[in-house]
Amino acid sequence: xxxxxxxxxxxxxxxxxxxxxxxxxxxxxxxxxxxxxxxxxxxxxxxxxxxxxxxxxxxxxxxxxxxxxxxxxxxxxxxxxxxxxxxxxxxxxxxxxxxxxxxxxxxxxxxxxxxxxxxxxxxxxxxxxxxxxxxxxxxxxxxxxxxxxxxxxxxxxxxxxxxxxxxx
Numbered sequence: 123x124x125x126x127x128x129x130x131x132x133x134x135x136x137x138x139x140x141x142x143x144x145x146x147x148x149x150x151x152x153x154x155x156x157x158x159x160x161x162x163x164x165x166x167x168x169x170x171x172x173x174x175x176x177x178x179x180x181x182x183x184x185x186x187x188x189x190x191x192x193x194x195x196x197x198x199x200x201x202x203x204x205x206x207x208x209x210x211x212x213x214x215x216x217x218x219x220x221x222x223x224x225x226x227x228x229x230x231x232x233x234x235x236x237x238x239x240x241x242x243x244x245x246x247x248x249x250x251x252x253x254x255x256x257x258x259x260x261x262x263x264x265x266x267x268x269x270x271x272x273x274x275x276x277x278x279x280x281x282x283x284x285x286x287x288x289x290x
Contacts, residue, residue: 217243
């Protein structure tokens with residue numbers, strides 16, 4: 123049942139990105155159908171290209187396995203896309219984060235809470251380059267750098283991967 127909801131949410135994301143002017147494809151081999159690590163969604167609009175790992179929750183924090191995030195960053199780097207974690211909580215929009223902007227747990231996994239998503243996440247128009255959300259006290263660049271450094275310290279990203287993340 124949870125997988126059906128995840129599939130439905132991924133299709134919803136594909137449709138929303140399509141409506142925003144992206145060429146988009148849902149990778150049917152994501153989620154273990156192949157041994158290759160693939161993102162859930164690939165999207166591009168001629169100016170911006172993303173490899174997206176999509177997660178949804180009823181409201182509880184979303185956790186991502188460190189290896190899953192590392193695979194996303196690796197794929198995106200090789201593909202020439204920007205890695206993004208897309209999250210959607212019930213009764214909320216889709217929000218997107220660079221993996222380096224996420225909280226890294228002591229075990230090397232990543233966590234996103236609904237409050238952080240609403241407060242700091244990018245929306246679809248921002249991904250498309252149509253708008254930038256303005257937030258009080260916004261210091262996203264510093265937060266992203268800190269997250270990348272924490273991921274390196276936790277061993278979730280290599281120094282080379284961190285450099286590539288910060289360049290994207």
